[in-house]
Amino acid sequence: MMTRHDEMMAFLNANLATGFRVESLAGDASFRRYHRIYLPNMNDKGELVTYLLMDAPPDKESVVEFVKVANIMTMAVNVPDIIAQDTALGFLLLQDFGTVEFAHLIGDDANNIDAYYTQALQTLKELQTLPIEVDLPAYDDAKLSDEMDLFDEWFLPYVGVKMTDEAMQIWQDFKSHLLDKIATQPKVVVHRDYHSRNLMADKGSDALGVIDFQDALIGAYTYDLVSLVRDAYINFDEHWVDAKIGEFHLLKELSISLDDFTKEVNIMGVQRHLKVLGIFIRLLQRDGKDRYLVNVPKVMRDLLGELDWLIAHGEVAVQPFYDWLKTKVLPSYYAKFG
Template sequence: MMTRHDEMMAFLNANLAKGFKVESLAGDASFRRYHRIYLPDLDANGSPITYLLMDAPPEKESVVEFVKVAEIMTAAVNVPDIIARDIERGFLLLQDFGTVEFAHLIRDEAGDVDAYYTQALQTLVSLQSLSTEVELPPYDDAKLSDEMALFTEWFLPYVGAELGDEAKGIWQNFKTYLLDEIATQPKVVVHRDYHSRNLMADKGSDALGVIDFQDALIGAYTYDLVSLVRDAYISFDEHWVNAKIGEFHLLKGLNISLDEFTKQVNIMGVQRHLKVLGIFIRLSQRDDKDRYLADIPKVMRDLTNELAWLESHGETAVAEFYGWLKSVVMPAYHAKFSE
């Protein structure tokens, strides 16, 4: 019986000339693995030509959605070309954008952070220009609700906060409020993880490379903006966040006020950050990926900043949930994360 390594080498040997080398890369939050493939040939600059191999064991993760979404998104944004594929065994040989993530660009002291973010916002506008008639599932109430349930199923037990009978009613009312508000937002193609680790400086193009898009859906137009400006791995102050929300508002040429748009962004952000708090705990508890615990304080700050903004701007439906969060959840959270 062939091992996974044997299958990988058979795929590469079938699609590449002899003399290539394989470098395995660090894993991410999924079951996929990536390998950088060095060819013996050199490019015009004298550097080795490289590809990326996506290795997705079919019993754990399919590459079908990646291929489908890549074919959709390539019309609007810079996604990796697929050089060779074995869908059944879960191998894709991809164009290699290089090793410079957007996260590296914005931490470069010599770089223009605002210019990089303007490019990321413009790329998002391009992504949202795609037709919503494409074959992607809807980011509907059921999906959004299931994601928020990660907060009560994983995060609350981890910090030791209980969802008592009264709190269950508060929680249900708050979820209904969020879902009703999100449902009114215009629908676009949503990347679902549009942040500093999933954008790349393409070594062969001036356009930002967009990766890790296989979970794309048709959903609210604020979701990817929240992912970018309230990135779990990058911290900016609230003045900066609101400035970027304003910049996107202008780039989109929206016909609603900036205050109304900011409200929409913060409502979507609350949904996303409730989900992410649960996901990061699940990655630790279920998948032994404890490194995501270090990012929880940033996510919690984003959540409380969004709730505070909404409450201060007259969203009375937020007050009851925010009060419960501050009185019950936050003490348990601070006790757990001070250890």
């Protein structure tokens, strides 16, 4: 019986000339693995030609959605070309954008952070020009609600909080309010993880490379903006966040006021950050990945900041949940995370 390594080498040998070299890369939050493939020939810059191999064991993840979404997104943004594929075995040979993530760009060149974010916002605007009639599922109430339930199912038990019947009613009312508000937002193609680790400086192009898009859906137009400006891995103050929200408002030439748009962004942000808090604990407890715990305080600060803003701007329906969060959850959270 062939091992996974044997299957990988058979795939590569079938699609590449001899002389290539394989370098395995660190994993991410999924079951996928990536390998950089070095070819023996040089490009016009005198560098070895490289590809990336996506290795997704079919009993864990499917690459079918990646292929489908890549074919959709390539109409608007810079996604990796697919050089060769075996969807049954879960192998994709991809164009290699290089090793420089957006996070590296903004970390290494502080003088041009705003210019880089302008490029990321422009790329997001282009992504949102894709027609919503494409073959992607809806980011509907059921999906959004299930994601928020990760907060209840994983995060609350981790910090030692159990919901009472009264708290459960507050929680359900709060979720219903968020879902009603989100449902009114214009619909676009949503990447669903549009942040500093999923944007790349393409070594072969001036355009930002967009990766890790296989979970794309049709949903609210603020979701990816929240992912970018309130990135779990990058810390900017609220004045900067407000400025970037305003910049995107201008880029999109929206007819609604900036205050109304910011309210939409913060409503969507609350949903995302409840989800992310649950996901980070699930990654720890189910998948044995503890490296995301260090990012939990940033996500919690974002959640609290969004709730503060919403209450200050008349969104009184979130007050009961916020009061419960502050009195019943935050003391246990701070005891756990400091």
